[in-house]
Amino acid sequence: MSTTPKTADGERALHLEQFVPYRINVAAVFASRALARIYGEQFGIGIPEWRVIAQLGEFGRMTSRDIGELSQMHKTKVSRAVSGLDQRGLVARSENRADRRESFVSLTAAGARVYAQIVPLALAFEQRWTEGIAPDELRTFERVLAVLTERGRLLAGTYREDGA
Template sequence: MELEKFFPYRIALLAEQVSLATAQVYRTRFALGRDEWRVLAALAQQGEVRAADVKDRTTLDKMQVSRALARLEQGGLLARSPDPEDGRAWRVRLLPAGAALYRKIVPMVQAREEYLLSDLSPEEREALAKALEKVEARARQLARQG
C-alpha cells in the first residue's frame, strides 16, 4: 500500500489543508480557534440549543465543545443559561456580538471556499458534492457496524 494513494489518508490530508487555509481568516483577523469557529457557526445556524447538542454539529468532542463555549462566553459572544428540562445541563445561544462576528466572517470563508473550488466546472462541483455524500454515508454505515 502506498500511503499517498490511500483514500483515508488523502481525505485527511485534504481536510487538514482546507481547514488550515480557512482558519487563516478567523484566526489571524478575529483571534478565533477552529473549535470556537465551529461552535460559533453551529450556534448561528441552530439558535438556542443544549450545549451537549453542539457536539453533534461540530465533530468536536465534549471537552473541545466545553472549552470553546467557555472562551466564546468569556469573549461576550454567547450566553449560557440553565436548561429548565435538565438541571445539570446548559442551554447556549449567540449574543448579538457573536451573531455580528459570524456575519462578518462568513463572506470571508465563503471566498476561500470559492477559491478552492474555482478550478472545478459546475458539473465537477456537483459530482464532487454527490461523491462526498455517498462516501460520507458509507463511512457512517461502517461506523455504526463497528
C-alpha cells in the same frame, strides 16, 4: 486513474500518494489550515470555536449537546469551546428550568457581529477553493464525499465523536 498495480507475486501494491484515505486527509489538513488562518489571525478564533459560532448563527439558541451532535465534535471539545467563547463574551449561557442538567447557549450581540463578519470570508474561501471546477464534477464530488463520510462513520466503529 488507479490501475490496480500489482507486485511480482500478484499482490496488489500500495502507493501512499494514491491511497484515498491518505489523500483526503492531506486535503483536509490544507483546508483547515487555510480556514484557520482566516478566523484565527483576524478574530483569534480556533476551529472548534468557529464551529460553535457557526451552529449558533445558523440555528440560534441550542444546548452544548446539540452543538456537538450537529458539528461532529466531542463533548469535551464543545465544552471548552463554549467556555472560551463565554469568557470572551461571544456567547451566553442560560439555564433550562425544565432540565437543569443542560443549559442553552446563544450568540451575544458581539458574537453575532463576529459571525456576520466570518460568514462572507468563509464562503469566499470556499468559492476560491472550488473555483474553476465544473459544477457537475463538483456535484459528483460532493455526492461521493457524502457516501464516503457515511460509510466511514460506520467503518470507524461504534465510536461517535459526540461521546455516545
